[in-house]
Amino acid sequence: MVGFFQILRKKKELIPLIGFVAFAATGAASAAIYFLLTKPDVILNKTRNPEPWERVDPSKPQKLITINQQWKPVEELEYVKSLTK
Template sequence: MNSSFFQILKAKKELIPLVGVVSFAAVGALSFSVYSLFSKSDVIINKSGNPEPWETVNPTKPQKLLTIHQKWEPIEELEHVRKLMK
């Protein structure tokens, strides 16, 4: 299989940039998926371990890649509802 793939690339050299761009895009998509899986708080793998992981998110730590002049202040009504739910 691999030898036939490389033989096709040797025969049709115009496919080399296309294969390179598609490979780069696939590696980028895979690496971003792995990055999101391990570092983002809104991605859930195990729902039975902690069904509400967003409750443990640190509100002072920015969750976005770039945050400009954003301050977090708790909403009193939501805090009251959260106390009632627990």
């Protein structure tokens, strides 16, 4: 660890590079944790909920950015769901 700081003292041009890499790594880790905890299509425990797509709310946007989303139920799909339940 001390050797790392000695290199940074000698080569100061590495400081912004290390800052950007640390920022990117933090952003990637926080995005991964966010998607694991909030998105219904990402599952960690398959035994508790083997079919998570059945609980997806169609009125709630599932993408990170959704522009002009309009949802209408598909009649054939609703008919098949009514037959299987």
